[in-house]
Amino acid sequence: MFNSYDKPLPIIDEDSKGYWEHARAHRLSVQVCKACGHRHFPPTPVCPACLSNTQSWEPVSGRGTLVSWVTFHRAYWTAFRDDLPYHVCLVQLEDGPLVVGNFVGAIPENAAMGMPMKVQFDDVTPDISLAKFVPA
Ligand SMILES: [Zn+2]
Secondary structure (H helix, E strand, O other), rough: HHHOOOOOOOOOOOOOHHHHHHHHHEEEEEEEEEOOOOEOOOOOOOOOOHHHHHHOEOOOOOOOEEEEEEEEOOOOOHHHHOOOOEEEEEEEOOOOEEEEEOOOOOOOOOHHHOOOOEEEEEEEOOOEEEEEEEEE
């Protein structure tokens, strides 16, 4: 199953390594500043609130609310062609940051801002599990 994944994959670096370790265990996480407690995403080498470089990755609930979504009708990468149309959504986590991910399945007719959402993970390679979202 993993051999068939031909879409672009994230590049794991020192700043994002903790996120991908949690994702592999199917836990959504955000970066937390050890100096001021600020929670943020995506990863940054220093805290955007206080510039401290002492940060960690902490799991969050994976629940949130739908802020917006977009439907792709054109494949900008050949490997996405069979998925068309697919949806990408913006979710406000109940634990803080906004995150972007695929919206799994069809957009419900009653979809609206504030709709409860929850994360689910897609194991696309032995090392990479992608966070995606479904209505809660
Ligand atoms: Zn900070």
